[in-house]
Amino acid sequence: MNCLLGVDLGTTNVKILAVTPHDWKIIAQTSLPLKTLSPQPDFAEQDPEAVWQAVRQGLSEVVIGAKRQQATISGVSFSAGMHSVLAVDATGKPLTHAVLWSDNRAEPQATELHTDQASLGDAIYAHTGTPIHPMIPLCKLAWFRENQPDLLTQAARFISLKEYVWWKLTARYDIDYSMATATGLFEAEKRTWYQPALDFAGIRPEQLSEPQPTTLAVTYNPDQEGVAKTALPSGVMLYPGASDGCLANLGAGCIEPGITTITIGTSGAVRQTVSKPQRDPHGRLFCYYLDERNKTPYYVVGGPTNNGANVLQWLAEKLTQQETEAVLTEASTVSAGADDLLFLPYLHGERAPLWDASARGAYLNVDYRHTRAHFVRAALEGVMFNLLSIERLLAKQTGPTRKIYANGGFAQSTFWVQMMADIFGVPVRLNDSNESSAMGAILLISNVTTPLEKLADEVQFGQAFEPDAACHEHYQTVFDRWEAALQKR
Structure with a gap:
């Protein structure tokens, strides 16, 4: 019996389902809590390593549940909350916590795009479809540019929590088109990063992941250098999914x-x-x-x-x-x-x-x-x-x-x-x-x-x-x- 896994990286929980597609029954599932940190007012962050460990534990639990039902896992697809962003170095090590959608530290940068640079803000919305707000990575990166300028040069990449989990499983930096459109940095119709938004954020295209279709298929190979070992069987297909x-x-x-x-x-x-x-x-x-x-x-x-x-x-x-x-x-x-x-x-x-x-x-x-x-x-x-x-x-x-x-x-x-x-x-x-x-x-x-x-x-x-x-x-x-x-x- 074949089954598919859906991994949902939420704000408060990581939820994983195993479903048999011939009858759409849930044969195994788990939910693991995530902790949000607020080191100061308007800040909302999560530890990316804690999120990864929750995913790893959840995969182990659901794989065991699927085996009990004599089901073979053929594919894993991912859902995730939008607008998170963290910095990583050249080895993939996080340099920051993940800044979440609910973090409001970038309100001054969002206000700037509504007032002093309103024409740029209007153009960014028109090209990306993402409303200008402190929640979006565009504004959060601009906050880093103004408050932690060294980070923009130290960081090899700026990625979301979902991209961090994907990198752990594939050793690849990919972002699906769906998640990319929620950054305020991406033109969905052209499938490319929007340079005026990147200029405002203060980053280069190579500091972002490679945009990919939501159904991109990558084979899980735990023996590959840089890929984390999990309970998933070698050879299972991984798909980035969407937001x-x-x-x-x-x-x-x-x-x-x-x-x-x-x-x-x-x-x-x-x-x-x-x-x-x-x-x-x-x-x-x-x-x-x-x-x-x-x-x-x-x-x-x-x-x-x-x-x-x-x-x-x-x-x-x-x-x-x-x-x-x-x-x-x-x-x-x-x-x-x-x-x-x-x-x-x-x-x-x-x-x-x-x-x-x-x-x-x-x-x-x-x-x-x-x-x-x-x-x-x-x-x-x-x-x-x-x-x-x-x-x-x-x-x-x-x-x-x-x-x-x-x-x-x-x-x-x-x-x-x-x-x-x-x-x-x-x-x-x-x-x-x-x-x-x-x-x-x-x-x-x-x-x-x-x-x-x-x-x-x-x-x-x-x-x-x-x-x-x-x-x-x-x-x-x-x-x-x-x-x-x-x-x-």
């Missing part, structure tokens, strides 16, 4: 027009798959490469939010001091709209739709009748309203949403998912597996010539939620007031 957001769309079955994927984990994202690059006139939406099949390109366009289930975590730990399940139960005791109480959910700054790292949250219209349950419900609704505002931006580029495929940790709460259906006013379907990025990585390599629309047909679904018409009508009024409050912030 977690793009693969989450494929893994969710979201390829057709009018189908929108909404993921809410710690953070969140609203995405659609399109066949040609899209640009928002104001630079508020990303457009990342997914794959190309039979000369048909696939791009994923959308917007990410910093504020997803981490708002629920804040409610549980800081506001109510109770478990998240109890928080959700308490919110359900209040009617839709929280009796006019509104919440702007910007506890961690914001990416889409604001792209403002300095944005902060607020409760509005507070009066004597509001209880703790009102504050909880308003906060959960605020997360959804922010996602709706992103979807409305997206609809201007791709057309209206007919159906939502939802995944992420929030999907464990039927109350919160029903709220999504009621607020958006369209059916919401949950994926059978909540590991859509890892599943997408596996689907991507299951047949490298099959159109993605056909591969998406293999995705299994769980519960479906229909919107309540009366509740949706009420929410439309509440959202109009929420949006007006946002404009006045």
Whole structure:
């Protein structure tokens, strides 16, 4: 029996699945936690060696699980969180920790591209499809240029965590087109690094990895010099895969027009798959490469939010001091709209739709009748309203949403998912597996010539939620007031 592995390098966990492609069953899986370091305010880093060791341990666990099912591993594909960057020397040794997407140290450099060098910032967005924000490697490298200039000359390369893991397994410096488009340094349509962006960052093309197709196949050879030994069998095929957001769309079955994927984990994202690059006139939406099949390109366009289930975590730990399940139960005791109480959910700054790292949250219209349950419900609704505002931006580029495929940790709460259906006013379907990025990585390599629309047909679904018409009508009024409050912030 043949099986494929999907390795998802997330922010909080490394997750690995073993799936049999003839019936799409998960026969083995594991999840190992990752630690994020914050040595000073606005810094968010991870130790690349710790990430690698988690991958190595996870591969060992899943290989053992696959053997118990008498399965032979034929391929491994990778998904990873976008925007991380670290420096390595000529031997591949890390010179820095990996700076993560959530790191905001490069806010001054992002601001420069919005103000003093706005024309350059506009050109970079137009060519790369990556919104200008402290999260992107372009701005982080510019921060290194200004604050650690020696690093730019000492470093042999600047790579992501995914590239570091790939180098460990292959002794090659490759970056797939999908991850490259999230750097702010790469022109996906031309498949090349964008020189004006490199000039702003202060680096040379040879300090970056070689851009490659997402389905590049490399044979694992642990006897090759520089390749790390793992539990993987010699000869197994390795594929770089793509970014977690793009693969989450494929893994969710979201390829057709009018189908929108909404993921809410710690953070969140609203995405659609399109066949040609899209640009928002104001630079508020990303457009990342997914794959190309039979000369048909696939791009994923959308917007990410910093504020997803981490708002629920804040409610549980800081506001109510109770478990998240109890928080959700308490919110359900209040009617839709929280009796006019509104919440702007910007506890961690914001990416889409604001792209403002300095944005902060607020409760509005507070009066004597509001209880703790009102504050909880308003906060959960605020997360959804922010996602709706992103979807409305997206609809201007791709057309209206007919159906939502939802995944992420929030999907464990039927109350919160029903709220999504009621607020958006369209059916919401949950994926059978909540590991859509890892599943997408596996689907991507299951047949490298099959159109993605056909591969998406293999995705299994769980519960479906229909919107309540009366509740949706009420929410439309509440959202109009929420949006007006946002404009006045």
